[in-house]
Amino acid sequence: MKKSSEFRFFNENLNAPKNWDEYMANQALIYEKLLASDEQKPFFNNASKYLKIIDRINNEIENENGFSEDLWYSNDFLINRIMLFFIDNVDEITREELRKVYIGKLDKEELNAIAFNISEEFEGYLITINFSLDIKLSIIAEVFTTYMHFKSHEVKNLFGKMLVNFILLLSDISKFNPKYSEDLPNKYREGYSEMSYKLYYGATAFLVAHELGHHLLKHTEVRDKGIMLDYIPNIKSYNINHAYEFAADSFAIDLMLKDKRYEGREQSERKISLDYLTSPLYVILSLAVETNDPTLASDTHPSLKDRYLNMISKIKEYCTDQEALILEGIFEQIANLIKITNKNWNKNWWE
Numbered sequence: 356m357k358k359s360s361e362f363r364f365f366n367e368n369l370n371a372p373k374n375w376d377e378y379m380a381n382q383a384l385i386y387e388k389l390l391a392s393d394e395q396k397p398f399f400n401n402a403s404k405y406l407k408i409i410d411r412i413n414n415e416i417e418n419e420n421g422f423s424e425d426l427w428y429s430n431d432f433l434i435n436r437i438m439l440f441f442i443d444n445v446d447e448i449t450r451e452e453l454r455k456v457y458i459g460k461l462d463k464e465e466l467n468a469i470a471f472n473i474s475e476e477f478e479g480y481l482i483t484i485n486f487s488l489d490i491k492l493s494i495i496a497e498v499f500t501t502y503m504h505f506k507s508h509e510v511k512n513l514f515g516k517m518l519v520n521f522i523l524l525l526s527d528i529s530k531f532n533p534k535y536s537e538d539l540p541n542k543y544r545e546g547y548s549e550m551s552y553k554l555y556y557g558a559t560a561f562l563v564a565h566e567l568g569h570h571l572l573k574h575t576e577v578r579d580k581g582i583m584l585d586y587i588p589n590i591k592s593y594n595i596n597h598a599y600e601f602a603a604d605s606f607a608i609d610l611m612l613k614d615k616r617y618e619g620r621e622q623s624e625r626k627i628s629l630d631y632l633t634s635p636l637y638v639i640l641s642l643a644v645e646t647n648d649p650t651l652a653s654d655t656h657p658s659l660k661d662r663y664l665n666m667i668s669k670i671k672e673y674c675t676d677q678e679a680l681i682l683e684g685i686f687e688q689i690a691n692l693i694k695i696t697n698k699n700w701n702k703n704w705w706e
């Protein structure tokens with residue numbers, strides 16, 4: 356009998372954490388000690404530098420669910436949850452396929468997620484997601500959340516500083532300053548955390564669903580190249596059909612938004628939150644920050660602009676025209692804010 360994709364993951368990544376949340380908790384302890392022993396140490400010089408953001412998001416999940424669930428589909432608690440949600444919500448055939456998936460999270464710096472080609476040696480499908488990509492998604496969730504709160508509350512000044520802080524972080528994480536978030540009055544903290552968590556959840560769900568798309572649409576059955584690399588827009592050495600990317604995006608949005616409870620009902624009867632609806636678009640935004648011109652396609656990937664347009668039209672199948680206008684508007688406003696501080700972009704590429 357062939358070995359599982361979980362076995363494959365740990366076989367190929369000998370030092371990968373068995374339980375990501377425990378691993379992060381340990382990193383936090385080491386990090387605290389480091390800080391206590393020497394205040395002068397550079398605040399950030401490895402993965403543990405992002406802990407403050409991730410830690411808060413994990414606390415949200417922990418408070419809600421505890422850490423008791425078995426990690427069937429991932430070494431990461433949230434990704435396992437997302438898989439359980441997908442598995443619960445799809446037809447029988449897709450469900451059998453999803454049960455063969457393992458998604459490993461790795462403490463690596465490259466901004467990358469990979470759907471590995473299927474292997475003769477192992478059963479099922481393997482995906483890896485690097486922590487740095489996770490970080491990007493959590494920061495973009497913070498940008499959005501801060502922006503939404505900035506508009507309506509009397510502590511405008513604080514939210515303004517937080518907003519600038521988070522936008523700068525998108526291009527340079529070494530500037531991280533947890534101070535502002537810690538200054539947030541309790542009165543706002545709860546609503547803020549909830550929104551930020553929802554967006555991070557949605558963006559992660561999209562990321563996972565996109566990679567699942569490559570597997571379930573059989574893009575990973577090609578025999579020539581070893582792996583399918585995502586999220587490196589300028590890499591030249593992998594010849595992947597652009598159509599694969601659009602297909603994986605569309606698959607991902609269907610997987611996220613198709614809800615069996617609402618089958619056959621009007622769009623206005625669906626109760627999908629705007630946060631969740633918008634979150635796939637933020638993945639595109641966080642990737643666009645990494646590129647000089649998101650209107651350019653590479654050998655391997657269509658332009659981020661074209662992916663954005665494809666995704667918007669797909670999302671429209673699941674929301675009302677009114678909702679679509681709102682989410683396009685919010686996307687544009689946030690993209691504009693990023694453009695002001697991001698020296699790479701010289702045009703409104705999303706238009």
Ligand SMILES: [Zn+2]
Pocket residue numbers: 565569584585599600603
């Ligand atoms: Zn892809």
